[in-house]
Amino acid sequence: MAGVLDGKVAVITGGAAGMGLATSRLFLEQGAKVVVGDLQEGETGALAATFGDAVSYLRTDVLFEGDVEALVGHAVQTYGGLDVLFNNAGYGGTIAELDQLKMESVDRTIGVLLRGVILGYKHGVAAMKARGGGSMISTASVAGLTGGGGPVIYSVCKAGVIHLAKCAAIELAPHGIRSNAICPGAIRTQLLSRAYGISKEEAEPFRAFLAERAEAGHPIPRIGEPDDIAQTALFLASPASKFVTGQAIAVDGGYSADPAADQGQRAALSEALKAFRARATTPA
Ligand SMILES: NC(=O)c1ccc[n+]([C@@H]2O[C@H](COP(=O)([O-])OP(=O)(O)OC[C@H]3O[C@@H](n4cnc5c(N)ncnc54)[C@H](O)[C@@H]3O)[C@@H](O)[C@H]2O)c1
Numbered sequence: 001m002a003g004v005l006d007g008k009v010a011v012i013t014g015g016a017a018g019m020g021l022a023t024s025r026l027f028l029e030q031g032a033k034v035v036v037g038d039l040q041e042g043e044t045g046a047l048a049a050t051f052g053d054a055v056s057y058l059r060t061d062v063l064f065e066g067d068v069e070a071l072v073g074h075a076v077q078t079y080g081g082l083d084v085l086f087n088n089a090g091y092g093g094t095i096a097e098l099d100q101l102k103m104e105s106v107d108r109t110i111g112v113l114l115r116g117v118i119l120g121y122k123h124g125v126a127a128m129k130a131r132g133g134g135s136m137i138s139t140a141s142v143a144g145l146t147g148g149g150g151p152v153i154y155s156v157c158k159a160g161v162i163h164l165a166k167c168a169a170i171e172l173a174p175h176g177i178r179s180n181a182i183c184p185g186a187i188r189t190q191l192l193s194r195a196y197g198i199s200k201e202e203a204e205p206f207r208a209f210l211a212e213r214a215e216a217g218h219p220i221p222r223i224g225e226p227d228d229i230a231q232t233a234l235f236l237a238s239p240a241s242k243f244v245t246g247q248a249i250a251v252d253g254g255y256s257a258d259p260a261a262d263q264g265q266r267a268a269l270s271e272a273l274k275a276f277r278a279r280a281t282t283p284a
Pocket of ligand 1: 013014015016017018019020037038039040042050060061062063088089091092095112139140141142183184185186188189190191203
């Protein structure tokens with residue numbers, strides 16, 4: 001059966017875990033060739049077992065321009081060009097309060113979350129211009145839409161990613177390149193469990209626990225799934241969105257529509273964490 005991304009080449013940063021992995025899988029199922037750029041190989045071996053040469057992995061740290069340039073170069077050399085770049089790699093960054101910030105950590109946070117996306121644009125756009133068009137997609141956050149949704153520096157970077165998507169859309173439209181951002185709510189990934197202080201060993205049971213609970217603080221009463229983001233990325237990568245550019249699309253179960261949502265979400269997730277801890281320590 002024909003896929004909506006047949007003949008397309010996509011680069012996905014942070015594509016070895018979480019929502020990036022879900023997107024890598026969905027793009028491959030829809031016929032794309034996918035290059036995963038990530039610090040870790042993660043689940044890309046399992047993707048290769050299913051999709052063979054259609055997927056390849058290149059160790060990439062988006063902090064470094066040489067890595068991002070090599071990643072795009074790898075897509076062009078291996079698959080003949082670049083049509084879609086999903087700038088998705090990320091982490092929580094520094095969580096220190098403002099007067100306690102260590103500037104090295106601030107620089108790293110901005111380096112990965114904002115400068116890394118700018119590097120994606122720099123090198124991805126050059127390859128897309130050569131191809132005659134393309135789609136740039138970046139993972140921002142609801143934390144970039146409003147205060148309180150995440151740590152301060154993280155939120156500032158995500159707001160920057162949203163503005164970059166809008167400003168770039170105007171510059172790139174004449175080149176046939178669209179530019180959009182996705183703003184996830186709370187999505188059931190490693191990043192979310194880390195943000196709640198869950199250890200690596202507990203991460204899987206905690207994510208399973210969250211999936212069973214309705215109280216995630218989103219008006220649609222569940223936690224977000226990586227596939228919710230992958231489906232939106234697919235829409236933005238595919239011709240279905242050919243008149244959509246310069247947008248920040250919230251995929252958050254209605255969180256950003258409710259000014260009181262942040263308080264509700266923090267309470268709901270703290271409650272979930274307490275219940276998980278209680279369950280973990282209660283003898284069976
Ligand atoms: N999970 C959430 O609730 C949530 C909400 C809003 C936004 N986001 C954003 O979504 C994106 C994906 O996060 P996730 O939740 O899937 O997390 P995740 O931890 O499951 O996956 C992130 C992936 O990015 C990779 N990565 C981290 N730093 C990198 C770097 N410097 N260079 C290359 N790869 C790097 C990691 O190795 C990992 O494979 C991030 O940008 C994050 O800020 C997450």
